[in-house]
Amino acid sequence: MTAPYSEAHALALDAADPLRGFRDRFLIPRHGDGDQLYFCGNSLGLQPKATRAALLEELDAWAEHAVEAHFRGRHPWMPYHGFVREHLAELVGAQPGEVVAMNSLTVNLHLMMVSFYRPTRERPAILIEAGAFPSDRHAVESQIRFHGFDPATDLIELEGDEPDGTLSMAAIERVLAEHGHRIALVLWPGVQYRTGQAFDLREVVRLGHARGCIVGFDLAHGVGNLPLALHDSGADFAVWCSYKYLNAGPGAVAGCFVHARHADSRRPRFAGWWGHDQATRFRMGPEFVPTPGADGWQLSNPPILALAPLRVSLEIFHDAGMARLREKSEQLTGYLEMLIRERLDRVLHIVTPSEPERRGCQLSLRVAGGRERGRALFEYLMANGIVGDWREPDVIRISPTPLYNRHIDVLRFVRAVESWRDAR
Numbered sequence: 001m002t003a004p005y006s007e008a009h010a011l012a013l014d015a016a017d018p019l020r021g022f023r024d025r026f027l028i029p030r031h032g033d034g035d036q037l038y039f040c041g042n043s044l045g046l047q048p049k050a051t052r053a054a055l056l057e058e059l060d061a062w063a064e065h066a067v068e069a070h071f072r073g074r075h076p077w078m079p080y081h082g083f084v085r086e087h088l089a090e091l092v093g094a095q096p097g098e099v100v101a102m103n104s105l106t107v108n109l110h111l112m113m114v115s116f117y118r119p120t121r122e123r124p125a126i127l128i129e130a131g132a133f134p135s136d137r138h139a140v141e142s143q144i145r146f147h148g149f150d151p152a153t154d155l156i157e158l159e160g161d162e163p164d165g166t167l168s169m170a171a172i173e174r175v176l177a178e179h180g181h182r183i184a185l186v187l188w189p190g191v192q193y194r195t196g197q198a199f200d201l202r203e204v205v206r207l208g209h210a211r212g213c214i215v216g217f218d219l220a221h222g223v224g225n226l227p228l229a230l231h232d233s234g235a236d237f238a239v240w241c242s243y244k245y246l247n248a249g250p251g252a253v254a255g256c257f258v259h260a261r262h263a264d265s266r267r268p269r270f271a272g273w274w275g276h277d278q279a280t281r282f283r284m285g286p287e288f289v290p291t292p293g294a295d296g297w298q299l300s301n302p303p304i305l306a307l308a309p310l311r312v313s314l315e316i317f318h319d320a321g322m323a324r325l326r327e328k329s330e331q332l333t334g335y336l337e338m339l340i341r342e343r344l345d346r347v348l349h350i351v352t353p354s355e356p357e358r359r360g361c362q363l364s365l366r367v368a369g370g371r372e373r374g375r376a377l378f379e380y381l382m383a384n385g386i387v388g389d390w391r392e393p394d395v396i397r398i399s400p401t402p403l404y405n406r407h408i409d410v411l412r413f414v415r416a417v418e419s420w421r422d423a424r
């Protein structure tokens with residue numbers, strides 16, 4: 001038995017982890033007498049213990065103050081979305097005025113495209129990665145049709161050029177060299193949901209801008225997973241959801257970034273009263289004057305009961321610090337990778353790039369032997385309280401998250417796969 005493979009080793013790593021206390025801030029689902037091994041933060045993050053009280057606080061404010069709760073109580077509703085602003089900006093590396101919590105991811109993506117996808121006959125196209133998340137693909141395709149263009153020619157989907165379907169920077173550079181002149185918008189993932197590949201945002205922006213394209217990001221799998229520097233990346237816009245690594249609950253209020261250079265944008269937008277200049281919003285005049293910055297894209301007054309969990313979640317990220325989380329994340333995922341390579345070589349093939357700078361916490365694992373064998377393993381894991389998720393046709397995604405996962409969880413996962421293999 002090699003040292004890294006012993007429980008003692010994993011437990012020692014956990015004991016030395018400066019972030020180990022954060023696990024206690026979460027409700028870990030149970031399995032039998034113990035905790036689940038929950039590796040599914042890429043899909044739905046766990047519930048922080050403080051969330052319930054934050055929700056009850058708003059229910060109480062509503063009960064006690066009713067309409068006055070907009071101005072009274074610990075967290076008045078009128079400025080409520082502002083309570084998450086600083087932490088959100090910190091998390092994604094933006095100026096406070098560049099971010100806003102609103103709507104859901106796909107809605108925000110459409111709102112951003114209304115302003116930032118302005119196709120012309122010469123430049124009608126959108127570039128995305130092949131195999132993009134269906135919602136993103138539906139969104140861009142419908143936008144192309146909405147403007148009277150044809151996705152058959154104007155939606156460019158870049159196929160992976162590396163053996164496991166991941167993408168080299170050279171491939172992005174090539175497609176932009178060839179088609180950049182007719183690409184209006186590059187919409188790129190921060191972390192690709194299927195392969196777990198992370199991209200150098202600044203480089204994608206540089207390549208896109210060099211060809212005159214607008215560059216926006218979908219950070220559904222990037223936010224709360226990787227340290228981000230959105231402002232410095234130069235991205236025109238970015239959108240993300242908050243129920244994955246951000247642990248803000250099912251369907252949580254999503255996020256949106258608009259670069260400061262567009263703060264006073266005169267681009268067309270779909271407007272609503274909450275995007276109107278705050279100073280004059282309640283004069284209720286007919287003319288729309290946008291609030292400068294990302295706030296100007298808001299439509300409606302925010303759902304307070306859905307924002308409360310986000311406020312709680314962002315406080316946890318602030319306390320932990322994204323740089324420290326990333327350091328632990330690299331360790332945890334590196335440990336998982338090492339154990340898989342050493343012990344499960346014939347069972348699991350790692351699709352996700354092995355360079356730490358080209359991935360977040362997730363490893364996408366292709367199960368040798370095809371779909372049926374993969375499903376059998378996945379179901380065995382679930383039956384044993386080990387929760388990852390399944391992506392057709394043969395991939396299990398396992399995402400050890402630094403806020404609540406431990407080295408011992410990773411080790412137990414690897415041992416469970418070994419038991420399954422050995423029993424067959």
Ligand SMILES: *Cc1c(COP(=O)(O)O)cnc(C)c1O
Nearest residue numbers: 104105106133135193218220241
């Ligand atoms: C999770 C995810 C979505 C989900 O969209 P919602 O609008 O939040 O339902 C969309 N795109 C990507 C890339 C995702 O990972």
